[in-house]
Every structure is written in structure tokens, then in C-alpha cells.
Amino acid sequence: MASVEENDDRNDSPGPSGYAAARLRLLDAESRSGPPRRSGLSRITDEWVSALFETAARESGVRGAALVAVGGYGRGELSPRSDLDLLLLHDGRDSGAIAALADRVWYPVWDLGIALDHSVRTASEARKVAGDDLKVHLGLLDARHVAGDLGLTAGLRTAVLADWRNQAVKRLPELRELGLERAERAGELQYLLEPDLKEAHGGLRDATALRAVAASWVADAPREGLAAARRTLLDVRDALHLTTGRATDRLALQEQDQVADALGLLDADVLLRQVYEAARTLSYASEVTWREVERVLKSRSVRPRLKALLGGRPAPERTPLADGVVEQDGEAVLARTARPEKDAVLPLRAAAAAAQAGVPVNLHVVRQLAKVAPPLPVPWPAEAREELVTLLGAAEAAVPVWEALEAEGLITRLLPDWERVRCRPQRNPVHTWTVDRHLVETAVRAAGMTRRVHRPDLLLVAALLHDIGKGWPGDHSVAGETIARDMAARIGFDAADVAVLATLVRHHLLLVETATRRDLDDPATVRGVAEAVGSVSTLELLHALTEADALATGPAAWSAWRASLVADLVKRVGAVLAGEPLAEAEPAVPSAEQERLAVEAYRTGGPVLALRAREEGDAALGVELSIALPDQPGVLPAVAGVLAMHRLTVRTAELRLADVPVEGAEPVLLLVWRVAAAYGGLPEAARLRADLVRALDGSLDLPSRLAEREKAYEAGVRRRSVQPPPPRVTVAASASRHATVLEVRAQDAPGLLHRIGRALEGAGVRVRSAHVSTLGASAVDAFYVTGVDGGPLGAGEAAGVARGVGAALG
Structure with a gap:
């Protein structure tokens, strides 16, 4: 007997109004979100289009036809604004009657305003089109019978699957290339501020591709977490459709809070973190699966020739990489003599060896190590610390190895504080990556600078930890200093090295912020940096870390201009730390x-x-x-x-x-x-x-001329529906003995500096110098101002000027 809930999903009548009413009830029912809503929506749609088909077929006397759902509808994954993908399959006997039958099914769907992707074909025509069009073939792999002649649908499904498996050597590389082109176009879902849930790498298209690979019988994706990841992305897309009322897959910034609320999540950051985690699971599964596909297809083409030459199946070649680690078939695997249950350093040794050799770690090896390898003692032994540094020093080759360890939980087991930054979004368009990937990318950049410093191990570890405080409230540099001390001690550094790493994390922004916002001719500027850094060796490390951090942030964070300013500051601070006297600034000649x-x-x-x-x-x-x-x-x-x-x-x-x-x-x-x-x-x-x-x-009339440009700029901002934070003007106390330093942070816009200048002019102060820096859409400017007497402003006067500038910008 059907439940009341099931009865509520059924159509009041086979007509459009009955279906529309049932659909509306289902979409309004909060208790039916997620898979129950999608399957319920697919079920009531099946009932409706099936009734349309059967009524039309009966009245027209058509036999030998079937209505088939394909694509997402075939999988029973209808989102609120999804298209209906339908194939009218027929035996080719009465094309005129079939065309009339199609019209009687398609037009009611169009009348309700539902997007419809439709086709009318015989089984042989469907197979031919699928042979010419990979996307059509993919859609038919999910073909599901809805109404009519079941034998036609079953025959087509059998034939299409057989074609897919027989053509796997050709089709799978095409599918891989399609995915790579899509990733190039749409980006990586796990790092985008406004991701496309379907098209981006790690999105729903990749989940569908993994199903297609599994259907080929060539390889299968790792199953752990895959279904949950797919469900997360589908749930987010459902909420996005209901929030926007549109068939969109792009999770825009202005809609993220509403989508989060619809899903019962705390805020948009929690939403993005869930999306990133799901995308990371799908992305990792895709990389592992395609690597296996490549290996299998290669072996299929090579093995017959080897058998002919050698008269049998050759043993796989194994090349030693490190103690307990060998390379086989282009992957790092465990040696036969390895004892992972007794070797706590083996996970890091295997990872370091794989990265240095430029090969991935075998999926089953990573899982075995995650299950049986004992935990490292705290503090780590010297070998473990050295293997971590070796892994980070492998530069770009370290990234896929790190991701493999992270996917199986080994990174958070080695470094528990990593969980705070894992998949954490950065609400700043200057940043390309999530916090955790930015840290790894900074280590990648730092690996290219290890010849510039005397302690490359400290540089690489500082790069990995410099933003570790972003998972905590408050200033991430301050929080990060404390966490870095604990993590460095855990990794096994001695007290002196721990202190250096803590200093690097605490002051990783010091050089670039000082160089771009302060007057380097002011002795107070150089003296303050020297006191914070403490030694020439630490300054050397901080200089390299500053550059690596900026390069890993994004193209807007580093330039030849910024590099020259930082280098000038480092030169001046180095001289002070080397004992040279700091002379008062001479008037510029x-x-x-x-x-x-x-x-x-x-x-x-x-x-x-x-x-x-x-x-x-x-x-x-x-x-x-x-x-x-x-x-x-x-x-x-x-x-x-x-x-x-x-x-x-x-x-x-x-x-x-x-x-x-x-x-x-x-x-x-x-x-x-x-x-x-x-x-x-x-x-x-x-x-x-x-x-x-x-x-x-x-x-x-400058204000009028600039107002035109500002108006056009602000209209563009409104079109993007991004509300920038309000401007902030502060007084930097003790930044200079000769002037008062005002810091202005505001949305960059045409004429911003003009408006600031007018405000300062109106306040009756003189500007000695201005240091203007733009990061993405944000302007970060510093102004050295004096009173009419040429000296710094009093505290009250400085605060008043700051308020006046803020009001002018507001």
C-alpha cells in the first residue's frame, strides 16, 4: 500500500495542471530535499510523460515505439530547473504517425515552460549518432525506459553498452580529452570563488564521466566518498535552482548565503567548504581512474607484442626508489620487503621518493599506509622531518603526492592542525587557491629559492605553515605564530629553529606591507623591520618566503615593482642588522x-x-x-x-x-x-x-569628468551584484617620527586618489608622500602627512583627518 507521502507526489490528473500542482507541492516540501526530492520529481515526471505517450499512442494506433529518458533524467536526478532529456525510440515502420506522436508528447512539456532536449530515432539511428557524437553516446549510457515497448529500450541499452565497451580504446581517450578541455575552460571547482558545479573539474560532469568509465569495464573509480560527494553537489544545485528560479549551475557570490541558508548551513564559507571537499573527492577519484585507464589501455596494446617476443607474460619491472619503495608501471608502490605496520616513517618516505621521481603513489598503497602504518612519535624522528622537507623540495611534483596523502587522511594524521585550513575558502579575489592549497603552492615556489638561503629546510616548512592561522579567529599571523611553534616542535625542530619559524610565520607579510606602504627613507621604517626580524639569516629567509607567498597568491600580488621595493627594504634592513649605523634621512637631492x-x-x-x-x-x-x-x-x-x-x-x-x-x-x-x-x-x-x-x-571640471567614469564603474559593480566592504581609514601610530601616516583601504575605483587628495586638502594638511598599492579590487594606500608647521599631527587632529577622509570616500 502506498504511503501518504507517495500519494502526495502523484499527479491529480495526467494533464499539465495536475503535473504542475504535484511538482509545486514536491518543490515546496522542505522534508523532501536531496535524493528524495530528485527521485520524487523524476517519478511524477515519469507518470506524466508516460500518460501523455500512452494516450497519444493508443489514440493514434502507434505500435513499436518507446519513450526513453536519457542523461540526468535517465539517472533519476532531476533538479528543480533541469532539462528533460527524452528520446522517442521507434521501429521505423510509420514515420508520419511517429512524428504526430512526438508532437503530442513534446508540446505539453513546452507549454509548461520546461526545457526539453528531445530526439526521435530508430535504434540503428541512435547508435549511428552515438558513434559520431561522444556526448550523445554518454547520454544513452544512462537510458531508462519510461513508457511503450520495453523490448525496444532494452535492445538499445544492450547495444549501446556493447558498443561502448567494444570501442573503449577509442572512446575513453576522447572522453579524457573532453574533460581536460572542460577543465581548461571552467577551472578547478575546488578552488573557485564562483564555481560552476557542473562544468568545472571535480564537478558533476566528472561524476558522469566516472560512471561511463566504469561502464566500459576498463577501470573503476575509488568508491569511498564518491556517492556522498555527488550528492553534495546535486543538493547544492537543487538549492541554487530554487533560490534563483533559474536553471543555473554557477554558484555566484551574491547567491551563496541564500543557498547556504536553504541547506541549513551556517554561512557561505561553510557551504563553499562542503563544495570544495566534494569537488576534491571527485577530482582525486578522476585522476586515479584516468591513470588506471591509461595503464590498462597501454598494457592492452603492448602485451600482445611482448607475449609474441618473449613467449609469455613478463614480470612487471620494479625500480628501487627508497627503502621499502619501488617504482612499478609508473607508480610508487611498496617493496616486497616493506613492513608498513612497523615503519612509522614509511608514508613520508614513500611520498618523498615518489615526488622526487615525479611519479604518483599507487592508490592502494596510500590506503594501506593510512590503515596500518603506526603513528609517528612526537617529536618526529630526524628521518621523518628530512623526508617532509624532501617532499616539499620536489616543487610541482609534490602537489599530486600531497593530494593523494590528504585524500586518505594521512596529512591531518601527521599534522592535526591542518584540518583547520583544509578546503577553507579565501574571500579575496587576489587569491587563486584555497588556504591549504595556497600553503602547498607557496612551498612549491619556495622550492625554487632554496639555493638562495642557508637553511632551505626552514624556508620550505615556513612556506607550508605561514597561513596556518587562517583557520582561527583574529589576526591569522598572530594565531599562526602560536600554531607554528607547536607544529615545528612536533616535526622535531630544536628550540632555536622553532623560534625562527615562529618569527617567519608572524611576520610573513611584514616586508611587502612595509615596502609598499611606508617611506623607506624614514629611519623609523627600517629600524622597526630590523627589530621585528632580529637577524640577517632570518631576514634572508623572510625575503624568500615573501616572494614565494606572493607568487603563490596570484598574478596581482607580485610584480617587478613590488620586488624592487622589497629588495630595497631588505638591503637597508640587512645593513642595520649587520651593525651599520642608521643615519637620519637626508633631504632628497x-x-x-x-x-x-x-x-x-x-x-x-x-x-x-x-x-x-x-x-x-x-x-x-x-x-x-x-x-x-x-x-x-x-x-x-x-x-x-x-x-x-x-x-x-x-x-x-x-x-x-x-x-x-x-x-x-x-x-x-x-x-x-x-x-x-x-x-x-x-x-x-x-x-x-x-x-x-x-x-x-x-x-x-575634474569632479564631473571623473564622476562619469565612476558611474560606469559602479554600474559594473552592481551588475556583478558584489557589495564591497566600506572603506577604512586608520592612523598608523609610531610609523614615523617625521609625519603622521594614514592608511586607507577601499574598493579601487577611478578617481579614488583624487577624492582622497581633495579630502586631505580640505583638512588643511600637507602630503609628503603617498604609497599606493592595489591588490585585486582593493586599494591599500598610505599617506605621510604633516601639519602646516611641517611636523606630525596631534592624536586628536590625526583622528579627525582620518574621519574626514573616510566620510569623503563613503
């Missing part, structure tokens, strides 16, 4: 070119400027723009506005009074800016000067 500009500005009474490319070695560091003009109010906002109008990005800006080598001449204002073209080429200096003259005399 103008170059010959700047002195010429100052003289010309004095003589003409107006602005003069020059553009000069800056390079260091083979690295382009942007363009230096020097401007000299008589001292007057409004210079900073005027110059910043003109540069923004010409789409020039400002990296640094220095403003100072320069003496004119003419007797009795008043000093002129000298501005030295580092700029780069946002896109296109640089404008001519004459055009910049003409617009600057107009901006200073008021004939060029």
Missing part, C-alpha cells in the same frame, strides 16, 4: 633632470613635467613622472585627477619642496610619481601638462 624642471617651472610660472621609463636589469618598473610647479593649493587632487582621467595607475607619489638654483628664487613643489598605463599606451607629456594647467586654473 633632485636629479639633474628634476633640477632642470624646477628651474623651468620657476621661469614659466606653470607646471612642467617629464616621463621616463624605469628599469632595473631586465625588469620594467613602470614609468617615472616628474612634475615641477610653483607651490599652490590643490596640487595633489589636481594631478591625481588628471592621471585618473588619462587612465594611469599610480603606484607611488612623493611631494616635496625643491630649491631652485636661481638667486632669490622661492622653492617650487616637486612631485615624483611612479605610474603605469591601466591599458593601452602612455599619453603624451604635452597632453598631461595641458590638462593639468586647466585643472589647476579651474577650467577643467
Whole structure:
């Protein structure tokens, strides 16, 4: 007897209104989410289209036809906005009647606004199309009988599966290539901030591909966690469909909180972490499966020739890699003499040996080690620590090996604190990776810098741990210092090395933040970094870690310009740590070119400027723009506005009074800016000067001109439905003895520096220098300002200026 719940899913009538009502009840029933909803939706759809088919076939007298569900519908996985994939299969006897029958099934579906992917074919036609189109063949592998002649459906299924297995040598490489192209186009699901749940690598398409591989009888995917991962992605897609009311597979940022709420999750971060974990399971299963497919297909093509030559099946070749580890068939496996149940270091030794040889670790070996290898003692023995460093030192070859250990739980067993960062999303578009993968990628980058430092082991481990505090509340550098101490001691480093690693983790952002936001000519800047770092050897490690971290973050985090600033800071700090006295900053001496500009500005009474490319070695560091003009109010906002109008990005800006080598001449204002073209080429200096003259005399309405660009920019932000956080302006206490340092963090936008300059001008303060840095969509700027007396502002006045700038940006 059917339950009440089952009866609720049934159609009130075979007509569209009955189906629509039953569908709506099912989608509104919170208790029926997940697989019950998908199977229920498939069931009531079966009942409806089956009734349509049977009524039409009976009234038209059609025999020898069947209605077949294929693709996702064939698997019984209908999401709220899924297409219906239907095949009208027939025996080819009465094409006119079959066409009429198809219309009587298709049109009611279209009338309800349901997307329909349909076809009408004989079994031989379906097989021929499948032979020409891999995607059609994949859909037919999930063919399921809905109504009509069961024998037709069964015959087609049998034939299609036989074709798939017989053509596996050709079809599986095609399927692999299709997946690689899709991954290149859609990216890796486990690392994307706005992932495509279906198309990205590790998504639902890959789950379907694994089913197809299993159907070929060539290989099968590792089953542990696979069904749960698939279910997670399907549940998220269901919630996404219901939240947006659209047939979408892209989990956009603005919809993640609603989807999380619909699934009963705490927030969008928890949602993304579940998605990433599911994607990682599917991605790992895919890599293992395709490796096995390649091995089997290769053996099928090679074995007959070897048998003919050798008269029998040869024994597999085994090449020693390390104690207890050998290479066989392109994978690291255990030697026959290995005793994994008695060798606690064997998991790390096998991983290090595999990475150094550039081969993966066999799946069954990793699982065996996870089950039987005893835990390492704490602290680790020296061999275990050395094998970890060897693994990390293998650079890119370490990544797949690390992922294999992580998939089977070995990483969190070795390093329990790793669980906090595993699959943790980073809400910053500058970051390419999740926290855990970023740490591994930083170690990969650091492996290429081990020749630059005296302690490569400390560099590699610091790279692996530098963001370990991101799994905890508060400043991740502060939390990370404590965790790194514990982890370094666990790994077996002595007290001195533990202290160095803790310092590196605590200050891993110090060099790049100081170099890009502070005045390096200010002794307080250099002295503060030297006191934090403590020694030349630690500075050397921190320099390499800074570069590795930035390179592993993403393309927006590192550049020749940033590298040059960090190198300059390291040179100055190294001199202090080596015992050289730190002299007070001398007033900057103008170059010959700047002195010429100052003289010309004095003589003409107006602005003069020059553009000069800056390079260091083979690295382009942007363009230096020097401007000299008589001292007057409004210079900073005027110059910043003109540069923004010409789409020039400002990296640094220095403003100072320069003496004119003419007797009795008043000093002129000298501005030295580092700029780069946002896109296109640089404008001519004459055009910049003409617009600057107009901006200073008021004939060029900069606010209006920039407002047009800002309006277009803000419209683009609204279209992306991303609400940026509010701007934040703070006073950096004790950052300089000569000036007050204001830090501005805001959404980058055209004219931002112009608005800041107007606010500072309105506050009656002078800007000595500006250090402008853009990371992704965020501007992180620092301004050295003084009062009219040339000294730092009082605490109350500085706070007031900060509030005023914040209000202007808000």
C-alpha cells in the first residue's frame, strides 16, 4: 500500500495542471530535499510523460515505439530547473504517425515552460549518432525506459553498452580529452570563488564521466566518498535552482548565503567548504581512474607484442626508489620487503621518493599506509622531518603526492592542525587557491629559492605553515605564530629553529606591507623591520618566503615593482642588522633632470613635467613622472585627477619642496610619481601638462569628468551584484617620527586618489608622500602627512583627518 507521502507526489490528473500542482507541492516540501526530492520529481515526471505517450499512442494506433529518458533524467536526478532529456525510440515502420506522436508528447512539456532536449530515432539511428557524437553516446549510457515497448529500450541499452565497451580504446581517450578541455575552460571547482558545479573539474560532469568509465569495464573509480560527494553537489544545485528560479549551475557570490541558508548551513564559507571537499573527492577519484585507464589501455596494446617476443607474460619491472619503495608501471608502490605496520616513517618516505621521481603513489598503497602504518612519535624522528622537507623540495611534483596523502587522511594524521585550513575558502579575489592549497603552492615556489638561503629546510616548512592561522579567529599571523611553534616542535625542530619559524610565520607579510606602504627613507621604517626580524639569516629567509607567498597568491600580488621595493627594504634592513649605523634621512637631492624642471617651472610660472621609463636589469618598473610647479593649493587632487582621467595607475607619489638654483628664487613643489598605463599606451607629456594647467586654473571640471567614469564603474559593480566592504581609514601610530601616516583601504575605483587628495586638502594638511598599492579590487594606500608647521599631527587632529577622509570616500 502506498504511503501518504507517495500519494502526495502523484499527479491529480495526467494533464499539465495536475503535473504542475504535484511538482509545486514536491518543490515546496522542505522534508523532501536531496535524493528524495530528485527521485520524487523524476517519478511524477515519469507518470506524466508516460500518460501523455500512452494516450497519444493508443489514440493514434502507434505500435513499436518507446519513450526513453536519457542523461540526468535517465539517472533519476532531476533538479528543480533541469532539462528533460527524452528520446522517442521507434521501429521505423510509420514515420508520419511517429512524428504526430512526438508532437503530442513534446508540446505539453513546452507549454509548461520546461526545457526539453528531445530526439526521435530508430535504434540503428541512435547508435549511428552515438558513434559520431561522444556526448550523445554518454547520454544513452544512462537510458531508462519510461513508457511503450520495453523490448525496444532494452535492445538499445544492450547495444549501446556493447558498443561502448567494444570501442573503449577509442572512446575513453576522447572522453579524457573532453574533460581536460572542460577543465581548461571552467577551472578547478575546488578552488573557485564562483564555481560552476557542473562544468568545472571535480564537478558533476566528472561524476558522469566516472560512471561511463566504469561502464566500459576498463577501470573503476575509488568508491569511498564518491556517492556522498555527488550528492553534495546535486543538493547544492537543487538549492541554487530554487533560490534563483533559474536553471543555473554557477554558484555566484551574491547567491551563496541564500543557498547556504536553504541547506541549513551556517554561512557561505561553510557551504563553499562542503563544495570544495566534494569537488576534491571527485577530482582525486578522476585522476586515479584516468591513470588506471591509461595503464590498462597501454598494457592492452603492448602485451600482445611482448607475449609474441618473449613467449609469455613478463614480470612487471620494479625500480628501487627508497627503502621499502619501488617504482612499478609508473607508480610508487611498496617493496616486497616493506613492513608498513612497523615503519612509522614509511608514508613520508614513500611520498618523498615518489615526488622526487615525479611519479604518483599507487592508490592502494596510500590506503594501506593510512590503515596500518603506526603513528609517528612526537617529536618526529630526524628521518621523518628530512623526508617532509624532501617532499616539499620536489616543487610541482609534490602537489599530486600531497593530494593523494590528504585524500586518505594521512596529512591531518601527521599534522592535526591542518584540518583547520583544509578546503577553507579565501574571500579575496587576489587569491587563486584555497588556504591549504595556497600553503602547498607557496612551498612549491619556495622550492625554487632554496639555493638562495642557508637553511632551505626552514624556508620550505615556513612556506607550508605561514597561513596556518587562517583557520582561527583574529589576526591569522598572530594565531599562526602560536600554531607554528607547536607544529615545528612536533616535526622535531630544536628550540632555536622553532623560534625562527615562529618569527617567519608572524611576520610573513611584514616586508611587502612595509615596502609598499611606508617611506623607506624614514629611519623609523627600517629600524622597526630590523627589530621585528632580529637577524640577517632570518631576514634572508623572510625575503624568500615573501616572494614565494606572493607568487603563490596570484598574478596581482607580485610584480617587478613590488620586488624592487622589497629588495630595497631588505638591503637597508640587512645593513642595520649587520651593525651599520642608521643615519637620519637626508633631504632628497633632485636629479639633474628634476633640477632642470624646477628651474623651468620657476621661469614659466606653470607646471612642467617629464616621463621616463624605469628599469632595473631586465625588469620594467613602470614609468617615472616628474612634475615641477610653483607651490599652490590643490596640487595633489589636481594631478591625481588628471592621471585618473588619462587612465594611469599610480603606484607611488612623493611631494616635496625643491630649491631652485636661481638667486632669490622661492622653492617650487616637486612631485615624483611612479605610474603605469591601466591599458593601452602612455599619453603624451604635452597632453598631461595641458590638462593639468586647466585643472589647476579651474577650467577643467575634474569632479564631473571623473564622476562619469565612476558611474560606469559602479554600474559594473552592481551588475556583478558584489557589495564591497566600506572603506577604512586608520592612523598608523609610531610609523614615523617625521609625519603622521594614514592608511586607507577601499574598493579601487577611478578617481579614488583624487577624492582622497581633495579630502586631505580640505583638512588643511600637507602630503609628503603617498604609497599606493592595489591588490585585486582593493586599494591599500598610505599617506605621510604633516601639519602646516611641517611636523606630525596631534592624536586628536590625526583622528579627525582620518574621519574626514573616510566620510569623503563613503
